[in-house]
Amino acid sequence: MSSPSVRADRTTVLTDAWRAVRRSAVAFKWLVTGLLIGLLAICVLAIVVLTGLLCIVGVGLLLIPAMLGLVRRVAELERRRLRVSGHPVQMPYDALPRGVREAWRTAVHDSTSRRDLKWLASYAVVGTFVGGVALQVVANAVQALTFPAWWRLVPSGDATLVNGLVSVSTWKGAWAAMAMGAVWLILAVALNPMLLRMQSAPGLRWLPPDPTLDWSTRVAELTATRAAALDAHALELRRIERALHDGAQNRLVTVAVLAGAAQRSMEHDPVRAAEILERVQSSAESALAELRSVVRSILPPVLENGGLDGALSALAAQSPVPARLSVTTGRLPASVETTAYFAVAEALTNVAKHSGATRASVVVTTQGEMLQVLVEDDGHGGAQVREGSGLAGIARRAEAHDGTLTVSSPAGGPTVVEVKLPCAS
Incomplete structure (x- = not known):
């Protein structure tokens, strides 16, 4: 029998191997997506070149606005792929130009458009080639691994490997091909993450904002976000002050008054004093309950002890409307x-109070460095972010973290509340 240390080493090796396979599978998914974007980039690059040639005779000037729009759409597809695969890339775009003169000025002088065009030219070559290599390696692995199962079913001479470069006509060669398939598979597992980094390099180089870009807009956004954070903090302090003043403080005053009355009645009317002391105990317990409620509203202990998954599980279990929960994120x-x-908590409260829903769902995931929270119900819809509403409170909390709130609630439902929060440590 093997020793515990040997078994532990085997478990570690198997775990590491499984993680490598999963990492390679995820990388292959994004490589294939990048290959499709690369093929689209080739088509758009051809349109850009054609537009440039037509500009010589003047006709292409009319096509520049449409051409810039196509380039931006393809670039945004790559930014979305980079964000979802763990590389948050943003680009502040100005509105597309309308007139011929403005369009020409944008194409020639706008740094954002120039960077998009540079990315398009480089990615049409690099992204497509790297994605094709990854697809070819995986296809070779699958073809070789399954070779013994199908090579006798095809006409003589068609049983080939590596795009027809290697021909096999015997069982010995078929089994050798299967062994070679294992080598191809190991090569795919090792290469895919590296190929994904190569394919993402043009986007990481050209798709972020120009380092020399005027950051006044971003500064204004951060100023507004800071103001929203301060407002949210002030509102939270006022809420806590009202909760303490109207709840626990009043009950503690009652305890002090009743305790004084009990003390005065102790000698003359012991029975009356005992009744008052019972009321003192009841008021003290109510004050403690109020204090516990306020403390939990600041930072629920279940959130600190059980993490977001445990805390949301408690919320879903206590919801008057049956709520299905899915949390696929670790500690944040x-x-x-x-x-x-x-x-x-606020979204589920709104569902219970206003939606008329029979069921709800809460889905919490991470996409790159963003936490996404989706709360959906099958109610009658019509929810709006109005000042003083619970949704407005959610929006303030999200903006304080440079996040966003999106509400989709058409008449008749369903209502979908989406909160996105940056979650990088």
Whole structure:
């Protein structure tokens, strides 16, 4: 029998191998997606070249606005792929030009458009080639591994490997091809993450904003976000102050008054004093309950102890409307978890109070460095973000973290509340 240390080493090796396979499978998925974007980039690059040639005779000037729109759409597809695969890339676009003169000025002088065009030219070559290599390696592995199962079913001379470069006509060669398939598979597992980095390089180089870009717009956004954070903090302090003043403080005043009355009645009317002391105990317990409620509203202990998954499970279990929960994320920064928790709590409260729904669902996932929270119900819809509403409170909390709130609630439903929060540590 093998020793515990040997078994532990085997378990570690198997775990590492499985992680490598999963990492390679995910990389292959994004490589194939990048290959499709690369093929689209080739088509758009041909349109760009054609537009440039037509500009010589003047006709292409009329096509520049449409051409820039196509380039932006393809570039945004690549930015979305990079964001979802773990590389958050943003680009602040100005509105597309309308007139011929403005379109020409944008194409020639706008740094954002120039960077998009540089990405398009480089990615049409690099992205397509790298994606094709990854697809070829995996296709070779699948073809070789399954070779013994099908090589006798095809006409003589068609049983080939590696795009017809290697021909096999015997069982010995078929089994050798299967062994070669294992080598191809190992090669795919090892190469896919590296190929994905190569394919993503043009996008990471050209699709972020120009380092020399005027950041006044971003500064204005951060200023507004900071103001929203301060407003949210002030509102939270006022809520806590009202909860303490109207709840626990009043009950503690009652305890002090009743305790004084009990003390005065102790000698003259012991029975009356005992009744008052019972009321003192009841008021003290109510004050403690109020204090516990306020403390939990600041940072619920279940959130700190059980993480976001455990805290949301408790919320879903307590929801008057049956709620299905799916959480596929690990531990996050405490401020992000707290914001997500209160967003779900407020959304489920709105579902119970206003939607008329019979069921709800809560889905929490991470996409790159963004936490996405989706709360959906089958109610009658019509939810809006109005000042003073619970949804407005969610929006303030999200904006304080540089996040966003999106509400889709057409008449008749369903209502979908989406909160996105940056969650990088």
